[in-house]
Amino acid sequence: MRSDPAGARATSRDVARAAGVSQATVSLVLGEKWHGRVSEPTAEAVRAAAEQLGYRPNLAARSLRLGRTRTALLVVPALTSEFFARVYAGAARVAADNGFGVVLYPSPEGVGPAQDPFTSARAALDGVIASSMAADALAALQDGGLPLVMLDSDPADSAAAATVNPEVADGMRQIAGHLLSLGHRRLVHVAAAVDSWTFRERARSLAEAVRGVPGAVVHTEPTALEVEAARAAAERALSRPGPRPTALVCDDDLLAAGACKAARRLGLRVPEDVSVTGFDDLTLATALEPELTTVRLSAEQVGAGGMHALLTALEGRPPTSATIPVTLFPRASTAAPPPA
Amino acid sequence: MRSDPAGARATSRDVARAAGVSQATVSLVLGEKWHGRVSEPTAEAVRAAAEQLGYRPNLAARSLRLGRTRTALLVVPALTSEFFARVYAGAARVAADNGFGVVLYPSPEGVGPAQDPFTSARAALDGVIASSMAADALAALQDGGLPLVMLDSDPADSAAAATVNPEVADGMRQIAGHLLSLGHRRLVHVAAAVDSWTFRERARSLAEAVRGVPGAVVHTEPTALEVEAARAAAERALSRPGPRPTALVCDDDLLAAGACKAARRLGLRVPEDVSVTGFDDLTLATALEPELTTVRLSAEQVGAGGMHALLTALEGRPPTSATIPVTLFPRASTAAPPPA
DNA sequence: CGGAGGCCGTTATACGTAAAACCCGAGCAG
DNA sequence: CTGCTCGGGTTTTACGTATAACGGCCTCCG
Numbered sequence: 001m002r003s004d005p006a007g008a009r010a011t012s013r014d015v016a017r018a019a020g021v022s023q024a025t026v027s028l029v030l031g032e033k034w035h036g037r038v039s040e041p042t043a044e045a046v047r048a049a050a051e052q053l054g055y056r057p058n059l060a061a062r063s064l065r066l067g068r069t070r071t072a073l074l075v076v077p078a079l080t081s082e083f084f085a086r087v088y089a090g091a092a093r094v095a096a097d098n099g100f101g102v103v104l105y106p107s108p109e110g111v112g113p114a115q116d117p118f119t120s121a122r123a124a125l126d127g128v129i130a131s132s133m134a135a136d137a138l139a140a141l142q143d144g145g146l147p148l149v150m151l152d153s154d155p156a157d158s159a160a161a162a163t164v165n166p167e168v169a170d171g172m173r174q175i176a177g178h179l180l181s182l183g184h185r186r187l188v189h190v191a192a193a194v195d196s197w198t199f200r201e202r203a204r205s206l207a208e209a210v211r212g213v214p215g216a217v218v219h220t221e222p223t224a225l226e227v228e229a230a231r232a233a234a235e236r237a238l239s240r241p242g243p244r245p246t247a248l249v250c251d252d253d254l255l256a257a258g259a260c261k262a263a264r265r266l267g268l269r270v271p272e273d274v275s276v277t278g279f280d281d282l283t284l285a286t287a288l289e290p291e292l293t294t295v296r297l298s299a300e301q302v303g304a305g306g307m308h309a310l311l312t313a314l315e316g317r318p319p320t321s322a323t324i325p326v327t328l329f330p331r332a333s334t335a336a337p338p339p340a
Numbered sequence: 341m342r343s344d345p346a347g348a349r350a351t352s353r354d355v356a357r358a359a360g361v362s363q364a365t366v367s368l369v370l371g372e373k374w375h376g377r378v379s380e381p382t383a384e385a386v387r388a389a390a391e392q393l394g395y396r397p398n399l400a401a402r403s404l405r406l407g408r409t410r411t412a413l414l415v416v417p418a419l420t421s422e423f424f425a426r427v428y429a430g431a432a433r434v435a436a437d438n439g440f441g442v443v444l445y446p447s448p449e450g451v452g453p454a455q456d457p458f459t460s461a462r463a464a465l466d467g468v469i470a471s472s473m474a475a476d477a478l479a480a481l482q483d484g485g486l487p488l489v490m491l492d493s494d495p496a497d498s499a500a501a502a503t504v505n506p507e508v509a510d511g512m513r514q515i516a517g518h519l520l521s522l523g524h525r526r527l528v529h530v531a532a533a534v535d536s537w538t539f540r541e542r543a544r545s546l547a548e549a550v551r552g553v554p555g556a557v558v559h560t561e562p563t564a565l566e567v568e569a570a571r572a573a574a575e576r577a578l579s580r581p582g583p584r585p586t587a588l589v590c591d592d593d594l595l596a597a598g599a600c601k602a603a604r605r606l607g608l609r610v611p612e613d614v615s616v617t618g619f620d621d622l623t624l625a626t627a628l629e630p631e632l633t634t635v636r637l638s639a640e641q642v643g644a645g646g647m648h649a650l651l652t653a654l655e656g657r658p659p660t661s662a663t664i665p666v667t668l669f670p671r672a673s674t675a676a677p678p679p680a
Numbered sequence: 681c682g683g684a685g686g687c688c689g690t691t692a693t694a695c696g697t698a699a700a701a702c703c704c705g706a707g708c709a710g
Numbered sequence: 711c712t713g714c715t716c717g718g719g720t721t722t723t724a725c726g727t728a729t730a731a732c733g734g735c736c737t738c739c740g
Contacts, residue, residue, distance in 0.1 A: 060399075104444045122441035371727095
């Protein structure tokens, strides 16, 4: 219900005039804290006037007045990834439950000059949640002087901030265990060539797991985070001289899709000739054929945990450090290696 | 570079004090419009003080003062879809080129009470871009009194607003033409059971195209927008009594993935026994095997077009109505039907 | 020598809201 | 009768910024 000639939004003063009260009364009534301060008939008149004028509070003015905004900024490296969309969803849910909002800032990859997240966010902020950021990007965020929560990032990058990290090392250990116990010994790590904590951790954990098994080796094949790049990388790895690897351990489900394509192009069947594993358990994992053996890493839980951590930080409590468990989902893309 | 004891952010007045000038001068200098009003040494002193104090303008105060915010709200039905992430990317790019920002509002599907996008957005807004919204949701957005641009929505829902629509009807016509010319006559439309303009348009266009060819029929099988639901739907369609359909026309790539799984579960090969087509050309389309024949609908262009339309609207010019062309990408998931 | 402009700032103000401080009349206890 | 409380409001103020309006001082020209 709006009414005014478009262009001029109604202010609380307009509502006050229409209801025959002062602006302060309008603020009290609509702020829901008028009990015992305003009589019911007056309150009702104010609400009616507000409704009739289509009044919406000016958020800028409110933020300015209150000094806090009940708004968090979520910084993600890329939005096109389902993973970060899910992180957002988790954070937004917890935020909504606590009267907060979440504004998204996809840290631009080359879009103009490196912009300042705080001003580009276009909203006044109470705190920042940064997901999967490299150390330098984090440093910039810390200069904001706002409470900071790091998700999926190296705890060493900022000892002071709260962190929420999925147990990726454990996940990779489970994948390695799964493959090794199936009898695989020659593994390829189709590794995301991205400088971030998660991927470093995945590499470290895989190497460690393999090191514990005599005769097992892992060759690392780096790739960009795209299906085609992963296909090329996997094809390289499968075509190298010497005995063929029997398992492709991919840093995420998208790369695993590329690996599957590589196998097929070389005339190899998955999983009979070569096993493939993913990571994250996105929609893609079960959309592919065969369905991917992967590790489910609940991005929603990461986002939700991040928002919780931020809320406790905003209450002045000391930074927390949470951890999100992961689960192996053995599916159709892995099997025992072919007989030598 | 921040310095103050955390908690108290530096204001322009603090900078002024540090630089030995008035607050107005700080505003002039940092506003880049000081030429001929402030001497170079003074300006330099201000900039130095600002840097040293880690000054960042208070966005709420600035918005309040200026009355406009150079910020647009993008309302999308769901963020987990790569499609909308791309719409955002396109809009954000154009926005950045024009000194604007974009704040995202994923219209929640059941998250608490139907929230008001304008207040939940947490930012003061200049305009709204709504993507793929149903009529009732659009009506709510129009009450905001802000310039509105509709993407991928029924132009009839609001004659007044600007629209940017991909030529989905043309896309579906191309898909139908492709299949019909390959010789297919018994089609199934694996149709998204979502009340929105695009999907209505796709159904309409497909029906129309088939109607023009004697002996061609299309059976509609509705499904939720999920891989598993689509698989079930496609399995139903392929198992119906009577001659088996030879092509599954899916409303988007995700549904096509489900259709492929259905075919495989029934022992049918794609494309030899049954052809499958997608829509949108997301990453998924080329991650699958076989790669999907699909229609590329540039979500980036839709987003970019939406932002352009909003910018012209903000200049007071009359609402525009743009259209985004689509292109058929014939790939490996379609072939001639098997001989009867 | 006086006034008209530049030049380089400063002072003052408004944006819309929330809330602290204040105010007034009525009821009520002492 | 006086002074206090209390309900039901109003007046006032502050948040931080951008900018319009104002004004000293120096120079230059008539």
